[in-house]
Amino acid sequence: MTHVVEVPALSVGFVLLHRFTLLPFAAFVDCLRLAADEGDRSRQLRCHWTFMTRDGQAALSSCGAAITPCEAFRDPLEFDYIVVIGGVQDQRERTDTSALGYLREAQAAQVPLVGLCTGAFALIQAGVMAGRRCCVSWYHHAELVRRFPGVEPVADRLFIDEGDLLTCAGGAASADLAAYLVERHLGKAWAMKSLHIMLLDEARPGHHPQPQPVVFGKIEDRLVRRAIALLEQHLGEAVSMEALAGRVGTSRRNLERRFRETLGVSPQKFARDLRLHYGQWLLHYTGSSVTEIAELCGFADAAHFSRHFRSAFGVSPSAMRKRAGEPGSVQVDPFFLHIEGRPVL
CATH class of the missing domain: 3.40.50.880 (Class I glutamine amidotransferase (GATase) domain)
Known part of the structure; x- marks a missing residue:
């Protein structure tokens, strides 16, 4: 046989x-x-x-x-x-x-x-x-x-x-x-x-959304969650509020109202804070120059980035980098904003 x-x-x-x-x-x-x-x-x-x-x-x-x-x-x-x-x-x-x-x-x-x-x-x-x-x-x-x-x-x-x-x-x-x-x-x-x-219930389809943990915290408003997900995926550019509102299927006025009700800030400020935190992380963990980081974070130039960075963190990007290299410096979490009712810097 x-x-x-x-x-x-x-x-x-x-x-x-x-x-x-x-x-x-x-x-x-x-x-x-x-x-x-x-x-x-x-x-x-x-x-x-x-x-x-x-x-x-x-x-x-x-x-x-x-x-x-x-x-x-x-x-x-x-x-x-x-x-x-x-x-x-x-x-x-x-x-x-x-x-x-x-x-x-x-x-x-x-x-x-x-x-x-x-x-x-x-x-x-x-x-x-x-x-x-x-x-x-x-x-x-x-x-x-x-x-x-x-x-x-x-x-x-x-x-x-x-x-x-x-x-x-x-x-x-x-x-x-x-x-x-x-x-x-x-x-x-x-x-x-x-x-x-493997203790998995079922296979997720390819179109299933990726988790987006750049922003930690529970956000009830689905429209705000969708807007934040888009901002997280475009950290390297300054997304206009008109474009953002269009992507989530609403008006700019409604988007701004929902952000203020949910997070206490405008979507413009939230987006800028998110990109600034990304810049802070890049200063700590990459060798990119301040000019390069400004570009990676979607700012027009290094001066524009530095001005907003100093306003947010109280020090210049160069001083932040120097401080990061000192022994015992505080580590920066790569997940940038932790929300407890509103974004915090």
């Missing part, structure tokens, strides 16, 4: 870049693992996965954990998807030209590409995303806009599926995307099995 070897219904090749982020990788591959076999036995039956690096050596994650065994890049046609997982965006790190070349090879072979977390940055660098939308975490939105102005970033949803290119904001949303693909290839029951073992 001839023994028939079952061909996996879903085969995924992982490209692990240097200092890749561990959670998106673990969430995605564990969803595959749990769908691949009965119970928790982890045999690669219905799903198959391969970890790859340019030289087949272990892949170092951003938290210091290493993944092994890895293989050198294999023929893209062996996989249904090539998933690239990026890591810490430090431009001093050397670019993995071999990995970028492999992504181009996969695209030429018409193998769908998946960018998890900052893996989307690698897809852009590989030149495979020209004219395409790119799903990115709200946290990396400003960085992507600054580095790749020709790309259309989307930071208000979990993932985007454009057939040959899928991009995901990363984090726990990687489990949602993996479940989406498991359901496509194996069926909903296998996707739900994985999620339930």
Whole structure:
């Protein structure tokens, strides 16, 4: 009797870049693992996965954990998807030209590409995303806009599926995307099995909104919440109140009234305070010049930024930076405004 070897219904090749982020990788591959076999036995039956690096050596994650065994890049046609997982965006790190070349090879072979977390940055660098939308975490939105102005970033949803290119904001949303693909290839029951073992109720759809924790605090008014979410996604520009009101489907007058009723300030002041807090964080944790930070925060020039900064914090941006470098200096929370009935500086 001839023994028939079952061909996996879903085969995924992982490209692990240097200092890749561990959670998106673990969430995605564990969803595959749990769908691949009965119970928790982890045999690669219905799903198959391969970890790859340019030289087949272990892949170092951003938290210091290493993944092994890895293989050198294999023929893209062996996989249904090539998933690239990026890591810490430090431009001093050397670019993995071999990995970028492999992504181009996969695209030429018409193998769908998946960018998890900052893996989307690698897809852009590989030149495979020209004219395409790119799903990115709200946290990396400003960085992507600054580095790749020709790309259309989307930071208000979990993932985007454009057939040959899928991009995901990363984090726990990687489990949602993996479940989406498991359901496509194996069926909903296998996707739900994985999620339930991972203690997740169900897969969130790609259009599900990203949480926007730049502003902490409960805000009851839905219109104000939507306006704040838009402001958080555009920290690098001074959004006009007319444009903001139009985006949330109301008039400028009503928007201003709702902000004052909910937060005690105008939307103009709230938006400026938010950008100033972003500038404060950049002064503490980046080497960007005051002029560069003024631009990143959407101010017309360094003088304009410095004037408002001094008014808000009582010191100039340069003095704030000097103070940040002193021993025992107070750390700045990257989440900028904590609301308890109204914004506070």
